[in-house]
Amino acid sequence: MTVTANQALSAMLAGIAGGTIRAIDLTNILSSDFPVIVLPSEFGQCEPFRMETVSRYDANGPAWYWNNISMNEHTGTHFDAPAHWVTGRDVANGTVDAIPPEDFLHPAVVIDITREAAEDEDFIVTRGFLEAWEAANGPIPSRHWILLRSDWSKRVGTLSYLNLKDDGAHSPGPDADAMRFLVHERDCVGLGVETVGTDAGQASLFDEPLPAHSILHGNGRYGLQCLTGLDQLPVFGSVIIAMPLKIKGGSGSPLRVMALAPAGSD
Amino acid sequence: MTERAPRERRDPLARKKARHTPPSARSRAMHAMSARAAMGRFVLQVCTKCGTATYPPRDACPACWGELVWQDCKSGGQLLANTIIHATTDLYFRDHLPWRMGTVALDAGPVALVHLHRDLAPEDRVEVRLMLDRGGNAALFALPPDRGFDMTDPQLREFIVPVQGKTVLVTDAHSAIGLAVVKALHDTGAGLIVAGMLPPARLADADHPVLRLLGVQVVPLDSSDQVSLSEALSKIGGPLDIVINTARHVRSGGVSGGTNIVEQRRAFEVAAIGLTRLAQSCGPMLAGRPHGAFVDVISSDALTGSAGHAGFAAAEAARLSLLQAFRHEMRETGVRVLSVFTGPVEDEHHQSVPPPKVAPARLATAIIEALQQGREQTCVGDVASDAMTRWLADPALYAREKNL
Numbered sequence: 001m002t003v004t005a006n007q008a009l010s011a012m013l014a015g016i017a018g019g020t021i022r023a024i025d026l027t028n029i030l031s032s033d034f035p036v037i038v039l040p041s042e043f044g045q046c047e048p049f050r051m052e053t054v055s056r057y058d059a060n061g062p063a064w065y066w067n068n069i070s071m072n073e074h075t076g077t078h079f080d081a082p083a084h085w086v087t088g089r090d091v092a093n094g095t096v097d098a099i100p101p102e103d104f105l106h107p108a109v110v111i112d113i114t115r116e117a118a119e120d121e122d123f124i125v126t127r128g129f130l131e132a133w134e135a136a137n138g139p140i141p142s143r144h145w146i147l148l149r150s151d152w153s154k155r156v157g158t159l160s161y162l163n164l165k166d167d168g169a170h171s172p173g174p175d176a177d178a179m180r181f182l183v184h185e186r187d188c189v190g191l192g193v194e195t196v197g198t199d200a201g202q203a204s205l206f207d208e209p210l211p212a213h214s215i216l217h218g219n220g221r222y223g224l225q226c227l228t229g230l231d232q233l234p235v236f237g238s239v240i241i242a243m244p245l246k247i248k249g250g251s252g253s254p255l256r257v258m259a260l261a262p263a264g265s266d
Numbered sequence: 267m268t269e270r271a272p273r274e275r276r277d278p279l280a281r282k283k284a285r286h287t288p289p290s291a292r293s294r295a296m297h298a299m300s301a302r303a304a305m306g307r308f309v310l311q312v313c314t315k316c317g318t319a320t321y322p323p324r325d326a327c328p329a330c331w332g333e334l335v336w337q338d339c340k341s342g343g344q345l346l347a348n349t350i351i352h353a354t355t356d357l358y359f360r361d362h363l364p365w366r367m368g369t370v371a372l373d374a375g376p377v378a379l380v381h382l383h384r385d386l387a388p389e390d391r392v393e394v395r396l397m398l399d400r401g402g403n404a405a406l407f408a409l410p411p412d413r414g415f416d417m418t419d420p421q422l423r424e425f426i427v428p429v430q431g432k433t434v435l436v437t438d439a440h441s442a443i444g445l446a447v448v449k450a451l452h453d454t455g456a457g458l459i460v461a462g463m464l465p466p467a468r469l470a471d472a473d474h475p476v477l478r479l480l481g482v483q484v485v486p487l488d489s490s491d492q493v494s495l496s497e498a499l500s501k502i503g504g505p506l507d508i509v510i511n512t513a514r515h516v517r518s519g520g521v522s523g524g525t526n527i528v529e530q531r532r533a534f535e536v537a538a539i540g541l542t543r544l545a546q547s548c549g550p551m552l553a554g555r556p557h558g559a560f561v562d563v564i565s566s567d568a569l570t571g572s573a574g575h576a577g578f579a580a581a582e583a584a585r586l587s588l589l590q591a592f593r594h595e596m597r598e599t600g601v602r603v604l605s606v607f608t609g610p611v612e613d614e615h616h617q618s619v620p621p622p623k624v625a626p627a628r629l630a631t632a633i634i635e636a637l638q639q640g641r642e643q644t645c646v647g648d649v650a651s652d653a654m655t656r657w658l659a660d661p662a663l664y665a666r667e668k669n670l
Contacts, residue, residue, distance in 0.1 A: 032493045033486070038466045044528055048465075050491060164468040 012260075019263055026192075026227045026240075026257040028156060030076040034226075035162045037074065037196045038169065046072040049254075073252040079244040080190075080198065080213070080223030084251040087218030094220065096250040103222070104243040106189045108145040108259065110233045113172060117150040121163060122202055123172040127181045137235055142187040145224070145240045148172070152194040153228035162196060173200025176211035183219045190222030192240070192257075194230060198223040224257060233261055274431070274457075274504065282554065286358040287401035287600045295323035296404065298336065303396040303404035304642035308341040310374050319375035321406075339374035345390045345408060346371055348382055358400070366421060370394055370408050380406040384419050397425040398640055400600040402593070417638070426640040427559040427602055430455040432507035435498075437462045437489050437544065442613035443563060444512045445476045446626035450634050451510075452479045460502050462487030464513070465494075489513050489540035490532075495547050506551045510561045510633060513540055514582075516615035521576045530577030538584035545592045553599035560596070561604045561633055562589050566645065566653035568607075570665040593642070604636050609649020622648045 003011070015021035028034060036046040049071040055061025073096075074080070082088030083095045093099055111133055116123040125148065134140060150172050155161040163170045173195065174182075182188045191198045191212055198212035208214070216223055224242055238261040244253035292300070295311070302309045310319045315332030319339060327334055348368035351359070359365055366382040370392055378394070386392060392408040399405045407425055409415055417428070434451050438444045439461030451459050459482045463471060471477075472484045487498040489511070499506070515533040519525040541562065552558030567579035568586040586605070593603035610616040612623040624647035632646040645651040656664040 032488075032491045033465070033497075035466060044526065047528070048491070052492065159467055159469050162466055164466060165470065166468065 016260070022232075022261050022263050024229055024232050024238075024259040024261060026229045026259055027077040027255075028153065028226050028228050030071075030254060034076050034156070035196060036072065038162060038164060046074055048072075049075050071254060073247065073250055073254070074225070076254045077226040077228070077257055078224075078252055078254045079242055079257075080217065080225065080252045081244065081250065082217040082220050082222070083249075084223070085213045085217035087214050088220065091217070091220045094217075095247075096244040096253050097246045097248050099222075099244065103189065105239060105241055106143060106145050107141070107236075108147050108192070108233065108238045108240045109140050110147045110149050110230055110235050110238070112149045112235075114149060114151045114231075117152065117172040121170045121172065122200065123150075124200060125172070125174040125178045127175075127177040130178055130181055140182070140186045140188070141236075143189055144186075145190055145192050145242075146182055146186075146188045147192040147224075147227070147230055147233065147240075148174075148194070149230040149233075150194050151231065153226075153230070156228070163201060168204075169196075169201030171195040171197075171201035173198065173203055174212050175206060176208035176215065179211045179215035183215055183221055188221060190224060191216055192224035192227050192230075194227050195225065197225055223252075227257060229259075233259055237262055283556075285554065285556070285600050286361060287598055288358045288399045288403070289356060290401045290403060290597070292403055293323065293325075295325055295334075299323050299396070300398065300402065300404040302336060303398055304402075306639065306641040306644070307338055308394070308396045309336045310339045310372075310376070311335065312337045312339075319372075321372070321376040321378045339372075341394050341396075342373040342411065343370040343378075343392050343394050343408070345369075345382075345386055345388050345392050346377065347388055348386070362421070362424060368408060370406070378406050380408045381421060381425075383407070383409045383415060383422055385410055385416060395639075398602070398642060400424055400602075402597045402602075402642070423557070427508065427557050427604075427637040429508070429634060429637055431457040432557070433458040433460070433502065433504060434508040434510060435460045435462065435502065435506060435548070437487060437509065437511045437540075438464050438513040439477065439484070440464060440467070440471055440474070441512060441514075442626040443514075443611060443629055445474065446630035447510055447512055447633060448479070448482060449476050450627070450630035452476075452481060454634050456508075457481065458483060458502075458504075460485055460498070460506075462489070462498060462513075464488055489544055490535040492543055492547075495543055499547055499551070505555055506548060507555050507557060508559045508561065508637070509544060509548045509552065510563070511541065511544055512563050513537075514563065514565070514578075516565075516575070516578050518575050518618070519577055520573065525577060530581075533577050533581035534584060537578075537581035538588060541585050541588050541592070545588070545595075549592070549596065549599075549601070552601045553596070555601070558596075558599070558601035559604060559637060560592070560601060561606060561637065563606050563608060563629070563633070564589070566607045566609050566650040569653055569657045570661070570668045573669045602640060602642065604633075604641065605643050606633050606636055607643070607645045607650040607654060609647050609653065624649070 030049050036048045052068045054066050056065045081096045082091040199210045203210050238259045242257045244255050311334035312319045313327035313332040316330045318329045346369045351365045368382040370380050371377050391411050393411045395407050397407045434456045461484045485498045485501050488494040513536050515536040517529040565582040568582035572579035608624050610619040610623045612625050636644040645654045
């Protein structure tokens with residue numbers, strides 16, 4: 001039996017209304033104390049979120065409340081467009097204003113590295129790890145977001161989220177072979193992580209430095225960072241809705257990321 | 267001194283103590299004297315014609331009608347007579363009765379009516395200081411000439427900012443300057459030192475030995491962020507007496523070239539807007555205190571700009587301007603606003619600046635001294651002192667020389 005587009009959309013909305021499809025917020029609260037990535041001091045730095053009240057039912061606006069806000073494009077839960085990285089500078093539609101709207105909606109596969117990240121805060125996701133994962137869970141389908149569930153979001157509000165030490169930041173992430181595998185052999189849409197960057201904290205010291213940024217964006221794929229709530233998603237079967245702001249020529253954007261997933265599927 | 271003074275306890279039902287300031291109306295000549303007193307100078311007017319030194323300030327020489335100029339003078343004298351005032355209609359002095367006054371024959375010439383330290387008796391040799399009263403106006407105060415005099419004299423305490431037992435906020439405590447200030451406050455016997463930690467912080471930052479001293483409380487604080495500031499202040503248990511604003515954003519760079527707009531904006535956020543935020547948040551807290559004070563560490567580049575650190579100097583100039591307005595606003599509350607000028611500091615931000623540089627510990631000592639002498643304006647180190655002297659002498663020439 002074929003389902004018309006109208007029927008498909010109606011069924012989905014009915015599922016959300018009826019509770020058989022759950023809407024899950026994967027976004028951290030955008031606040032001035034939410035940590036931003038820290039680069040070595042010779043580079044320009046990412047500005048945190050700031051909010052300044054213009055009026056709050058007071059002399060500056062008796063009946064209305066509103067704030068001026070400022071931040072970097074890569075502050076809070078945010079989206080990395082291909083143009084964010086030098087490898088993606090010539091990618092067609094590589095800035096957030098040009099990203100095709102079809103890319104705002106993609107299915108996701110959730111890879112759980114919670115145990116590994118808890119044991120080793122510098123845990124590296126390798127091709128071997130992904131192949132072993134596939135052997136246990138099934139193949140990673142094409143055109144999916146790859147979401148790395150590390151439970152790092154549970155560190156938000158503590159210094160151990162950025163986890164800065166004398167020798168730099170410490171957080172898990174993939175190596176270059178893993179990224180090539182995901183991009184070229186599994187044709188992923190992008191990589192979503194709970195940490196402050198798609199790359200590991202120590203990834204600037206890898207033989208191929210910052211492989212997630214370099215390989216994802218060089219091949220027109222996207223990044224999602226500072227996600228939360230990945231523990232509520234099934235391994236397969238969720239759909240990610242991620243729509244960056246339409247900033248002219250923008251390299252990324254803070255955004256609200258949500259997932260739709262079958263109820264009782266986690 | 268490492269023994270902690272006990273924290274102040276208060277009757278929760280007692281009506282808040284109203285604070286008053288001394289009478290403030292002064293002549294223009296007296297304001298000129300106050301401006302010099304603010305720098306810690308002991309000056310009198312001396313006639314250019316007959317050489318007579320005169321006090322109180324006047325518009326012409328009382329002996330020959332000649333022109334008067336300000337001169338630094340010898341500050342010694344001899345106490346001639348004293349009296350104790352037991353009744354007055356003035357609200358400020360009523361709060362502090364009995365009040366000792368005396369007449370001193372100044373070594374510089376005139377006989378002056380002075381406020382008197384309690385340990386002095388007629389015919390004693392005295393050292394007279396030109397100090398600022400709680401309303402910011404100059405007044406002569408006679409002290410025992412030896413340095414070991416009793417600092418707890420209640421009348422003297424009206425002219426200074428005691429540190430012992432007080433709650434002090436250091437806005438950026440993990441910088442080289444901040445750590446030195448926290449250490450100096452601890453050594454002086456401050457009651458509670460709230461040490462602001464600027465994000466991002468390393469896990470181990472709060473483990474610094476200075477920040478683990480008894481009486482030091484570490485709080486995250488970014489004075490460029492209102493939310494962070496509010497949360498930090500909410501964590502201070504009890505009243506806040508003194509704020510020492512060590513926050514600054516030192517970066518080199520020019521205007522048309524070699525400049526990083528993001529860094530320049532940050533310098534303004536920290537130095538200028540940050541000062542306004544602190545003033546708005548802390549001003550009312552300080553205003554209710556018997557010895558409230560706000561100390562701002564400021565670059566002497568604020569006076570003239572600096573070609574090599576253009577954005578930083580501009581932000582510091584804006585800070586100086588705001589500080590003047592803040593001082594004016596605080597006058598009627600009795601809160602003292604102190605500027606401590608410094609040149610380049612021996613820290614990570616001035617690696618490429620040749621000596622002389624100010625050691626952070628020296629800057630910290632100068633801050634404590636400025637408080638304990640109630641001095642509104644202090645220059646620490648050769649660079650800042652030289653800058654102030656040249657700027658006072660010929661601002662146009664100094665601005666040109668500084669930016670050649």
